[in-house]
Amino acid sequence: LWVTRWQDGPAACAALVEQARELVEPRDVAYRAELLGFEILVARQRGELAAEQRALHEVRTLYQRTHHVAAKAVLGQYEPDRRATPFDEDAVTPILRAVAQRDATALSRIISLGLVGVIPELLGLAPGRRIILLPSEDLLLLEDHGDVIVRERPPRWCPHLLRILSSGAASKERIVAGMWGLRAYHPELHDPPVRTTIHRLRSFLQPHAEWIENVESGYRTAVPVHLVTACEPIADAPPLWDEGEIPMPDSPLARGSTPRLAPPDRGHGLDDTAHLIYRQLGEIEHATVPQLSRILALSPSTVLRALRTLVETAQVERLGFARATRYRVRE
Incomplete structure (x- = not known):
């Protein structure tokens, strides 16, 4: 059930919950409480309020009868007003509650605990293949159906390049203009740095380098890219580079004019x-x-x-x- 939840989403657990219900005996309090937690999760995902309340009532009854920590943990996850007590199992309860309620304010806490596998569900994303950018945490996540890999401190140019590539097949001309702010494109000059930059991006995204595809007109991402930020993204953000010095702010290119130079002698x-x-x-x-x-x-x-x-x-x-x-x- 846990594997299915993180790989395919809570709704996919419905059939397994029905099978598990026949296998769990009434005296197996811990398993019974955990199964009821899954019933609540599936019911919430499907919008079945009556089923959710029925399962919650069963958990309350189970806890009143047994005072088992597993039942208490389920109640702590789905009843926000219930105060947790210092059991080891309770350390995860607030995290699971935040995930269930889509509470993005818990993001930093989840990352500090290393529980990055729950972040896609916290953000309301169905299991799949994607790149998630977290500028506030200086992280990039690679998700492959519940399997989440963390890449720390992405290069400064990485988010901007991913935005260019994720908007469709990006030509080399567009990459040169977006990354370096150059109006003119010369293949003999600019093809090598474009290839180098794409190679660096693929190396950073390992083991999913194939998510950056070569197409006839240039390059593109094979998976969606999600930017998680408290602010709306700027439509035309300035080009980014390692030193942030191309183009210079006072250059003619930055002012929108193209210099006309005589060839050298x-x-x-x-x-x-x-x-x-x-x-x-x-x-x-x-x-x-x-x-x-x-x-x-x-x-x-x-x-x-x-x-x-x-x-x-x-x-x-x-x-x-x-x-x-x-x-x-x-x-």
Whole structure:
């Protein structure tokens, strides 16, 4: 019955409750009380008030006759006004009561106890396959019909990327625009970071990497994504990235204009890598060596060599120092 409850939902327990009723003897107080708890749960799920009240009356009678802790725990779960006493079994009673009443305020307590398997039912979700984002707890849950896996501290870009992919087949152009705020899409520049980001997302979702599907037009999620937050989600949230620096708030892209740059002077002997970096800097205004290395799928040393050439030829200027060093196209 417990396995069926968490895998298929309380309503699916009805047939098993009927079978179990024939197997439980009157003297088996603990089993009898637990079975009555399931009868109440099924009746509530089906909206059968008379059956629910009848089962509750039987539990009250059983507790008055036996004072058994199992009967008391069932009453504590389904009668909110009843005060619990410090039995070991009572520690779970408030949690089960919160789940039965869809009390989302108990979410933090449930997570602290490690009882994550009840969270889908707490949120009113039928058993299935889904991704659940809990920003307030800094958690991501992977549910596969009652089997819940916890992923702690999802990367900052993860919720935004999942929202893009869950809204349908997302093209690479849409991913580039949504994640990095770039208006122009260049396959030779942007395909590598898109593939890298999708790979990182699949690695984070293991063992369910297949929930991120390749489609003809791009990528999509194979399961629903649920965002649990006390606030309404923003329709057009800003792009997210590890450092939160692409695009910069004062960049022309952030203001809605597209920079028009003259190509770098080839007379200085610039190679293709330098031209690639120059074009990328023109789109994001300024960036660090690690950022350019990640976006262009180049080694940091290769990026640094090209940037030094661009600085020496007065095509690019350097800002800041040490780890805060950034580069931008010289005006």
